[in-house]
Amino acid sequence: MKRMEHISEEDLIAYQMHEGADERSIHEHLEECAECARVSESIAETLRVFSGGPVPEPDLERNWRRLRGNLSVLSTEPRRFGWLRSHWMWPAAGLAVAALLLVAFIGVHLQHGFVRRPALAVKSHGPLTDQPANPALANHLDAAERLLTEVNNSSGPLDEAAREQAHSLLLKNAVYVHQARTGGDVAEASVLENLGRVLTTIDNESGDNQTANRETVAFRTRDDEALPSNSTLGFRLEMNTSGLLLEIRILRQNDTPQ
Amino acid sequence: MEKVEIDAIRQVLAGDRDAYRVLMDRHFHAVFRVAYRVTGNEADAEEAAQEAFLRAYNKLSSFRQEANFSTWVIRIAMNTSINLVERRNRDLSHYAVRIGDGPEPDRETAQVADRTAGPEQMLLDHEATTLRQEAMAVLTPMERTAFTLRHMEEMPIAEIAAALQVPANSAKQAVFRAVSKLRRALTPVAGGAA
Numbered sequence: 001m002k003r004m005e006h007i008s009e010e011d012l013i014a015y016q017m018h019e020g021a022d023e024r025s026i027h028e029h030l031e032e033c034a035e036c037a038r039v040s041e042s043i044a045e046t047l048r049v050f051s052g053g054p055v056p057e058p059d060l061e062r063n064w065r066r067l068r069g070n071l072s073v074l075s076t077e078p079r080r081f082g083w084l085r086s087h088w089m090w091p092a093a094g095l096a097v098a099a100l101l102l103v104a105f106i107g108v109h110l111q112h113g114f115v116r117r118p119a120l121a122v123k124s125h126g127p128l129t130d131q132p133a134n135p136a137l138a139n140h141l142d143a144a145e146r147l148l149t150e151v152n153n154s155s156g157p158l159d160e161a162a163r164e165q166a167h168s169l170l171l172k173n174a175v176y177v178h179q180a181r182t183g184g185d186v187a188e189a190s191v192l193e194n195l196g197r198v199l200t201t202i203d204n205e206s207g208d209n210q211t212a213n214r215e216t217v218a219f220r221t222r223d224d225e226a227l228p229s230n231s232t233l234g235f236r237l238e239m240n241t242s243g244l245l246l247e248i249r250i251l252r253q254n255d256t257p258q
Numbered sequence: 259m260e261k262v263e264i265d266a267i268r269q270v271l272a273g274d275r276d277a278y279r280v281l282m283d284r285h286f287h288a289v290f291r292v293a294y295r296v297t298g299n300e301a302d303a304e305e306a307a308q309e310a311f312l313r314a315y316n317k318l319s320s321f322r323q324e325a326n327f328s329t330w331v332i333r334i335a336m337n338t339s340i341n342l343v344e345r346r347n348r349d350l351s352h353y354a355v356r357i358g359d360g361p362e363p364d365r366e367t368a369q370v371a372d373r374t375a376g377p378e379q380m381l382l383d384h385e386a387t388t389l390r391q392e393a394m395a396v397l398t399p400m401e402r403t404a405f406t407l408r409h410m411e412e413m414p415i416a417e418i419a420a421a422l423q424v425p426a427n428s429a430k431q432a433v434f435r436a437v438s439k440l441r442r443a444l445t446p447v448a449g450g451a452a
Binding site: 009010013014016017019042043045046047049050051052055056057058060063064066067068070071072073074075 | 270271272273275276278279282283286287290291294295300303304307308311312315316318319386390393394405406408409410411415430433434437438440441444445
């Protein structure tokens with residue numbers, strides 16, 4: 001060590017912070033090398049300048065009052081699937097199913113009761129058209145359905161992959177909405193707009209969690225640092241996606257090549 | 259974890275919000291201290307500490323009771339503090355005021371040190387505080403957190419690494435980088451060469 005050229009700054013920092021493994025040989029080197037001794041002293045001075053000063057005493061009572069106002073009543077019952085026990089959920093689900101059956105019934109009768117016309121002519125009647133077959137849109141809807149199902153069935157914050165997928169789907173969805181509108185397909189546009197609203201919710205939620213610093217990406221996505229808003233995300237999505245999923249499935253079925 | 263804390267968590271989970279006060283009384287100071295070291299001022303430290311306790315509360319049902327609540331909530335506080343520092347850094351208007359007008363009273367770290375000093379000493383303290391804050395602003399949130407916790411709080415590298423969920427060597431390198439940057443930031447003032 002005595003004859004080495006100079007000790008690196010990193011080793012000198014480790015030495016000053018007692019994190020190095022070879023303190024004795026560095027000490028001996030510093031006694032002989034003025035340049036390294038100067039850098040070492042500069043590091044020591046830096047550490048002295050940034051030594052820990054006193055920390056003020058927080059007002060516990062004030063902080064508790066402020067926090068207390070934000071605490072919701074917790075329950076040991078798992079929140080997941082808690083909506084199944086909601087008073088309004090079963091009647092709402094029943095109405096949704098009835099509406100779906102009615103739409104299907106009308107659709108079937110329209111199909112058999114009228115002379116077949118080109119699909120463009122019946123686009124505005126609802127999503128249950130027998131044409132067109134758009135594989136790209138079908139794939140988009142398929143991906144959206146899988147994402148919404150995943151989000152609906154998860155209780156924790158979204159993982160990075162799901163967030164990225166939501167963002168990507170949102171961008172594509174805007175294109176499909178535009179296509180549907182310009183093509184005069186009001187029903188398809190309507191479903192896609194609903195989908196866009198839900199995707200926006202997911203994307204905005206994840207936007208809060210994104211980090212500008214690459215180093216902190218890893219720990220921003222951990223469960224235990226989830227933003228409080230995550231706890232409400234699932235609930236909001238449950239409210240918004242139950243009907244939407246049905247609509248997407250119908251629309252996707254229509255846009256899948258036969 | 260002590261029985262009183264386990265009991266408090268059970269009561270909270272049973273719907274008794276006020277039982278959370280037990281955990282706050284026992285750990286708020288430690289959480290605030292960490293937040294203060296990372297954020298560098300009292301107002302932000304309180305905000306980050308409160309947010310950490312709120313997140314811990316909302317996640318309490320998933321907390322493993324054989325674990326240490328203190329370690330857990332401090333870990334959350336590190337992240338809320340880092341997030342807050344990042345938000346502040348992104349908020350240009352917030353930052354512009356600090357640079358143009360000098361440190362605000364509530365953002366001072368050195369003013370806590372000596373309030374009985376004379377005018378000259380206070381002026382020097384004020385300048386030193388400004389220099390320190392400007393130097394610390396050069397650090398990334400992770401460097402700042404690792405450095406302050408290691409150097410000021412004398413927290414072991416392993417503990418910092420575990421809290422930040424990075425390898426121990428990464429945490430150590432973050433500390434070293436921070437020292438190197440701080441030294442260079444001070445060098446022009448000291449008149450020496452890097």
